[in-house]
Structures are given as structure tokens and as C-alpha cells.
Amino acid sequence: MSPEVLIGMLAELERIRELTLNLIERETPRLLPAPPDEACGTERTVFDLLLGARRAVLGNPAAARGVHDLLVAEGHRYANTPDGARLRDALVASEAVENLRRVWETVSLNVLDGPAAPNAAPDAWADLLADAVMGHGLDDSILARLRPEGFA
Amino acid sequence: MTLTDPREALADQSNFIGYLVGLAGLGRVVHTLADGDRRSDPPPESDDFVHVLLGVASLGEGIERLANSTVAQPDPSVEAPPPASTTMRWLR
Numbered sequence: 001m002s003p004e005v006l007i008g009m010l011a012e013l014e015r016i017r018e019l020t021l022n023l024i025e026r027e028t029p030r031l032l033p034a035p036p037d038e039a040c041g042t043e044r045t046v047f048d049l050l051l052g053a054r055r056a057v058l059g060n061p062a063a064a065r066g067v068h069d070l071l072v073a074e075g076h077r078y079a080n081t082p083d084g085a086r087l088r089d090a091l092v093a094s095e096a097v098e099n100l101r102r103v104w105e106t107v108s109l110n111v112l113d114g115p116a117a118p119n120a121a122p123d124a125w126a127d128l129l130a131d132a133v134m135g136h137g138l139d140d141s142i143l144a145r146l147r148p149e150g151f152a
Numbered sequence: 153m154t155l156t157d158p159r160e161a162l163a164d165q166s167n168f169i170g171y172l173v174g175l176a177g178l179g180r181v182v183h184t185l186a187d188g189d190r191r192s193d194p195p196p197e198s199d200d201f202v203h204v205l206l207g208v209a210s211l212g213e214g215i216e217r218l219a220n221s222t223v224a225q226p227d228p229s230v231e232a233p234p235p236a237s238t239t240m241r242w243l244r
Contacts, residue, residue, distance in 0.1 A: 068200075068204060070207070071203070071204045071207030071208060071211075072200050072203045072204055072207060073207070074206070074207035074210050074211065075202070075203030075204060075205065075206030075207035075208075075210065076203055076206075077210070078206045078207065078209065078210035079198070079203065079206055083213075084206060084209075084210065087182070087183070087186055087206060087209055088198050088202060088203075088206055090186035090187070091182070091185065091186045091198070091202050091205055091206070092195040092196065092197075092198050092202055093190050093191055093195040094185055094186055094187075094188050094189070094190065094191065095188060095189045095190065095191050095192075096184075096185045096188035096189065097185050097186070097188075097201075097202070097205065098191060100185065101201050104201065113200070
């Protein structure tokens with residue numbers, strides 16, 4: 001196969017991946033919530049930004065995990081310098097960081113944490129999607145009561 | 153246009169500087185977060201989330217150092233300025 005054909009295949013696979021992600025989002029409304037009523041201006045912009053971040057992570061788990069791991073490694077390196085250690089201590093004690101952590105965990109659904117094979121999607125990503133899809137199809141009122149609110 | 157037939161004008165449309173500015177801005181946001189109110193409860197150990205923020209701050213500082221080093225180039229006290237081609241490359 002010529003390089004041109006291989007690149008064409010890659011482009012087609014990318015298109016299929018995007019369509020599959022759209023389908024998953026449509027079938028699991030909890031992953032793609034409707035915008036808040038009467039949201040406009042800054043609030044709507046923030047909502048779209050957060051949803052975009054979620055889609056970027058859920059739609060590209062291996063790449064997102066790769067970026068995450070690179071930043072964590074750079075953070076560890078920086079924390080070994082005097083400036084980095086001071087910044088680390090200030091970040092750990094900051095209330096704003098704690099708030100940002102809650103925002104990030106809500107948006108990413110923690111799919112980037114935990115074990116992951118090299119250059120592969122994290123296990124938590126597959127677990128989340130399986131839970132979201134199976135939980136949606138199960139529609140069991142008893143199990144639904146046992147599931148904490150907001151838990152996919 | 154193909155990879156073997158690049159167009160020079162594309163360099164003018166590159167968002168590369170925009171990426172760098174964005175990363176430097178995120179680095180400053182991390183410092184702003186660190187300067188905010190203190191937690192009332194005892195802070196936990198630093199985890200991956202904090203190290204991601206540190207990584208962003210480190211990248212931002214690296215980019216700002218890069219920008220400062222290029223600003224210093226036109227200093228008249230420097231006797232041997234870099235070749236014109238290097239300056240053009242940074243400008244682009």
C-alpha cells in the first residue's frame with residue numbers, strides 16, 4: 001500500500017472515531033448534558049469550554065493520558081527545584097486549587113487516573129464508558145437508587 | 153501543496169506563537185492559584201493534580217525565559233549580533 005493510501009485510511013479511521021464518539025454521547029445523555037436554562041454570555045462560554053474539555057479527554061484517552069503523564073513528570077522535575085518546591089507547597093495549601101480539582105474531576109470523570117498500558121487508553125476510561133452505557137440500558141430502579149448522584 | 157512542496161507564506165499563518173503565549177498565560181494562572189486564599193483544613197500531600205499544575209507552571213516559565221532571551225538580542229552592547237537568518241527565524 002502506498003503512503004497516500006495509508007494516510008487516507010488514517011483519515012477515514014479518524015472520521016469513524018469521531019462519529020462513534022458522537023453516537024456514544026447521544027446514547028448516554030449523562031455524558032453530554034444539556035446547557036443550563038437561560039445560560040448566555042460567560043456562563044454559556046464556560047459550559048461549552050468544560051464540555052469541550054470532557055469531549056477532548058473522553059474522545060482521545062490515550063493522547064490525553066500521554067499529555068497528563070508528560071505534565072506530571074515535568075511537575076515532579078520542577079518540584080525538585082527550590083522555586084518549584086515553594087510553588088508546590090503554595091498550591092497544596094490553596095483553596096482555589098481545591099476548587100479547581102473538583103471542577104476537573106467533574107469534567108474528566110477521573111478517567112485519566114489509575115493504571116494504563118503505555119500509549120493506550122487508561123483502564124478507568126473503559127470502565128466509565130462501560131458503566132455509562134450498561135447503566136443506561138439497564139434502567140433498574142433499585143440499582144439506580146444505589147448509584148450515588150452524579151455517578152455515571 | 154504537499155509535504156515536499158511547502159509554501160513559505162504558511163509560516164506567516166502559523167499559530168505557533170499563539171500556542172506559546174497561551175501556555176505562558178496558563179503558567180501565570182497557576183501562580184495566581186497559588187497566591188489565593190489558604191485552605192482552612194490541613195493540606196494533603198501533593199498528588200498528580202498538583203504536579204500537572206506544576207508542570208504547566210514550569211512550561212510557562214520556560215517559555216517566558218525564551219521570550220526574554222529573544223528580547224535581549226537587539227541590545228546594542230552586544231558586539232556580535234546573531235546572523236540575520238536566525239533573527240528572521242525567530243520573528244517568523
